[in-house]
Amino acid sequence: MVTIYDVAKKTGFSITTVSRALNNYPDVSEKTKKLILEVADKMGYFPNSIARSLTMKKTFTLGVIFVEDLGIGMKHPFFSVVIEGFKQRAEKFGFDLVFINRFIGEDRKSYIDHAYYRGVDGVIVVCSHYDDPEVKKLIESPLPSVVLDVHSDQTNVIYSNNIYGCELAIDHLYSLGHQKIAHIAATDGSFTGKERLKGFGLALDKYGLTIDDSYIVNGGLFSYESGYNAMNRLLKLDDVPTAVFASSDTMAIGAIKAIKDAGLSAPDDISVVGFDDIELAQHITPGLTTIRQNAELMGRKAADLLINQINDEDEDFSTILLPVELIIRDSTKDITN
Amino acid sequence: MVTIYDVAKKTGFSITTVSRALNNYPDVSEKTKKLILEVADKMGYFPNSIARSLTMKKTFTLGVIFVEDLGIGMKHPFFSVVIEGFKQRAEKFGFDLVFINRFIGEDRKSYIDHAYYRGVDGVIVVCSHYDDPEVKKLIESPLPSVVLDVHSDQTNVIYSNNIYGCELAIDHLYSLGHQKIAHIAATDGSFTGKERLKGFGLALDKYGLTIDDSYIVNGGLFSYESGYNAMNRLLKLDDVPTAVFASSDTMAIGAIKAIKDAGLSAPDDISVVGFDDIELAQHITPGLTTIRQNAELMGRKAADLLINQINDEDEDFSTILLPVELIIRDSTKDITN
């Protein structure tokens, strides 16, 4: 590898001047700068980020923390899209992404220890449990961070307007004549799951519909299986709902499977609405009516927020609420006639 | 942050001894080691990976290079699974993942420059074009690497047994009575696409079926749209095939959509077989018959190969051929009666 010393020797200038020229400092003569840049380029020189990081105490590296129970990591249909948006934006600003886990080598460490170990300039926390103590510690630490799908005043947070999304879902179902509407919730440690349960209740209130406790079944996690199992419980009810609003698309897809397995049809017997609008939603049969979150935007905004925080330490923390929209496909049906 | 100097001062030993104790060197007395470890732990000390990397010229970091035309990056239904497998395995060995792109800050650089800039110990190249000059340069460089879905003698490579996969697909279709079998290929810069086209030809030969040129349509890229468009071309033929073998699941799903849009049915009018067995394959209707690649295994093997190469420079390069299997679902139909 060619180092700054090599460039210095070749050009006859000191490493100080070479460094300054390379970093485009103003106090270098144009002529010198031009020469140094040319030689550096010809020699194929570029700085060693490690050495640079050690002196500058800045790595131009962003940590990605992926907390989720399902263990699917990057295969996550929603968050992989978020991360991609985040990545593209971060790279524009010269930041590379590093995955941060709970280990350093073989030793169990906290996320925050790992983040300091790697010297990342900031972290994005994805898919977190609102009550994970390690995430809490991270949020309270001085390390710049942005957290998705959690609320906190102590760092930057971003989430979709879950409450409004629920209202859109119920508006839609109500307009199709549905009044017996059930909810498949996912409140195990999930902020969004809790929000959507709340939004469901508020939306029913809006139409003066009473909420039957048996119509709210907690699937626990946002998974296909939990949606499937929750739906089966609803199907066993004496008075089966005509519509189901699931807290996520994966759950909705599991629910539709349960409906089919019971010999019924969605939407002919039961209408189903999901939440997220993952890639799959448009490809299954019936196409899934759902509340779309803008995953890409969420990632991009997260990058902007985090990088701002890194560049300006005094920056106040932001809370960003992202818009959602209703996507009508074939899993919901008008039952007014 | 607490540094090795702090631990040295606190324990009364030199940083040399502290370093040795921390790294579990044999030539430190048990008593000393124990004391140092205790104090270090109590102080919340752990080494700074940046400083460590600078002296050791090793970062315990693996670069991920994601080359693909579709621009979907981490959302890729097949490769996101591969990466997840790779990640989990790499982390077990203490390596963290960093994404390598073609920029350093705002400046366009090659992958290899970026990899050196970040000092990664090795790279995995995913989804590459076999003829991408930058990938070629990378393969030929001394940087340890493992490349997926490409063949080369100059580095470690891993790919599924595409040829055999094609044979399985055609065996299946032939056994269902199909003889008019078309192929939707994806040969634009893709090794796997080319392999599968070859495998298709070999399999037809096996049954003495002649290959009609009009039955081979090159979709170009592995995308939904290209599958859709390719199928439309097949549907315009005077003698429409009874079965289609697509070079990937996404293409197969696009093809099925084209069949539906033409007012026909898969599998009643045309049977369709894909390749990959992505998550979606089991959820669409009809469930997609396909050739499964073991994406997770591909990722894990890649990590093993790469880490071996890093730890033992004299290690010979390996070529690993991964098994595939036929997954029969509902998109193929017996037409013998």
Added chain:
DNA sequence: CTGAAAGCGCTTACAG
């Protein structure tokens, strides 16, 4: 078994 010193490749006061 332990320590003083050099060095990894940069950047940045400080001085001129």
Added chain:
DNA sequence: CTGAAAGCGCTTACAG
């Protein structure tokens, strides 16, 4: 406008 020197936090010969 330019350079000598210190320092970032480690590891590793080298010496004892």
